[in-house]
Amino acid sequence: MLKTLGFTDAVSIPDGESRLLYQALVDDDEIDVYLPAREGEGIAIAAGLWVGGRKPVIVLQNTGLMEAGDALRGCGIGPSIPLLLLVGWRGYPGAMSGALPIDSAYPYTEPLLDAWGLAHRRLMSDEDLDVIAEMAQVAETSSKPAAVVYGYGFTP
Amino acid sequence: MSMERLDVLKALADKRSDEIVVTTMTATLQWPLVSSHPLDFDFLAFGMGHAADFGLGLALARPERKVIVLKGDGGLLMSLGSLVTLGRYAPPNLLVLLLENRSYEMTGGQTFAPEVDFPALARGAGLKNVERIDDLSRFETALPRLLTEAGPHFVVLPVVNSASLPPVRHTDHTTRVTRLREALDVP
Numbered sequence: 001m002l003k004t005l006g007f008t009d010a011v012s013i014p015d016g017e018s019r020l021l022y023q024a025l026v027d028d029d030e031i032d033v034y035l036p037a038r039e040g041e042g043i044a045i046a047a048g049l050w051v052g053g054r055k056p057v058i059v060l061q062n063t064g065l066m067e068a069g070d071a072l073r074g075c076g077i078g079p080s081i082p083l084l085l086l087v088g089w090r091g092y093p094g095a096m097s098g099a100l101p102i103d104s105a106y107p108y109t110e111p112l113l114d115a116w117g118l119a120h121r122r123l124m125s126d127e128d129l130d131v132i133a134e135m136a137q138v139a140e141t142s143s144k145p146a147a148v149v150y151g152y153g154f155t156p
Numbered sequence: 157m158s159m160e161r162l163d164v165l166k167a168l169a170d171k172r173s174d175e176i177v178v179t180t181m182t183a184t185l186q187w188p189l190v191s192s193h194p195l196d197f198d199f200l201a202f203g204m205g206h207a208a209d210f211g212l213g214l215a216l217a218r219p220e221r222k223v224i225v226l227k228g229d230g231g232l233l234m235s236l237g238s239l240v241t242l243g244r245y246a247p248p249n250l251l252v253l254l255l256e257n258r259s260y261e262m263t264g265g266q267t268f269a270p271e272v273d274f275p276a277l278a279r280g281a282g283l284k285n286v287e288r289i290d291d292l293s294r295f296e297t298a299l300p301r302l303l304t305e306a307g308p309h310f311v312v313l314p315v316v317n318s319a320s321l322p323p324v325r326h327t328d329h330t331t332r333v334t335r336l337r338e339a340l341d342v343p
Contacts, residue, residue: 009216032216034216034241034245035241035244036209036237036238036241037237037238037240037241038235038237038238040203040205040206040235041206041209041235041237041238041241042209043203043206044202044203044206044207044209044210044213044235045209045210045212045213045216045241046213047202047210047213048209048210048211048212048213048214048215048216048217049213049214049216049217050213050217051210051213051214051217051333051336051337051340051342052213052214052216052217052218052340052342053217053218053337053340053342053343054213054216054217056213070203070204071203071206073203074201074202074203074204074206074329075202075203075206075210078201078202078329078330079202079329079330079332079333080329080330080333081333143330
């Protein structure tokens with residue numbers, strides 16, 4: 001789907017849910033993959049790729065999204081760069097099963113995106129995959145980042 | 157030994173032709189005194205410490221064109237891990253000029269650890285072409301090589317500034333991006 005949508009690059013620090021997606025992207029010849037040291041750095045790299053004419057997607061965990069707040073503000077929202085974020089919902093499976101959450105990242109994820117005024121949709125099963133195309137389109141038409149929050153293990 | 161930052165910027169502006177120049181923090185304030193070019197990009201307030209990361213993305217996207225990043229050592233400390241990413245992906249068209257003044261000049265000159273060895277950090281992160289140039293004539297001599305030779309290059313330039321700084325220009329971020337894309341013929 002990412003190739004069909006025209007993405008040329010993926011900037012990704014994989015998490016447990018996206019590790020298979022990461023490997024599939026690495027194994028694919030059509031999308032270039034970059035693994036930064038931290039997520040804020042990744043968002044700045046993606047912004048540079050986009051300004052240079054590429055179309056990057058960013059794959060990061062919600063914890064990384066929190067680390068990357070200033071970069072997202074400065075390199076995405078402020079300059080109107082339509083970055084698609086695929087955000088791993090750390091803590092979601094535990095919350096759904098009633099277990100003690102691993103940390104506080106789960107409940108902050110969607111309110112944080114709301115606070116930035118960013119559109120977002122949930123991807124929770126194979127039937128939801130179209131939300132990736134929807135949010136990619138929203139990013140383009142709104143000229144700002146948009147997010148897909150996944151509590152789902154990609155099995156390409 | 158240190159160089160006057162404005163002299164360093166003038167030397168670069170004199171030799172620069174069609175390279176993209178990304179500036180941030182105090183370099184952003186002084187670069188317009190010596191250069192007005194469609195491929196100048198003011199990264200100020202785009203994300204603390206991320207100018208070289210943005211430059212890396214640009215360099216990867218535009219392999220045919222040199223990308224020069226002028227950033228400070230304080231900014232590098234805010235994204236130190238990015239050195240490893242630069243070393244790993246190592247686009248040959250990237251030149252990072254680290255303006256080393258060992259302080260946060262933009263906010264009043266607060267000093268940080270004086271013994272930080274930035275060339276050693278860069279080499280340790282995997283960057284191959286690392287050098288420290290502390291003399292203006294050597295910098296002027298090195299520039300034609302740095303602008304044409306395959307890199308990436310990471311050059312540490314110890315600088316001081318005795319000139320008064322112009323005020324921050326509050327320009328629209330979207331316009332900055334749009335102008336650079338237009339200059340690069342990105343549709």
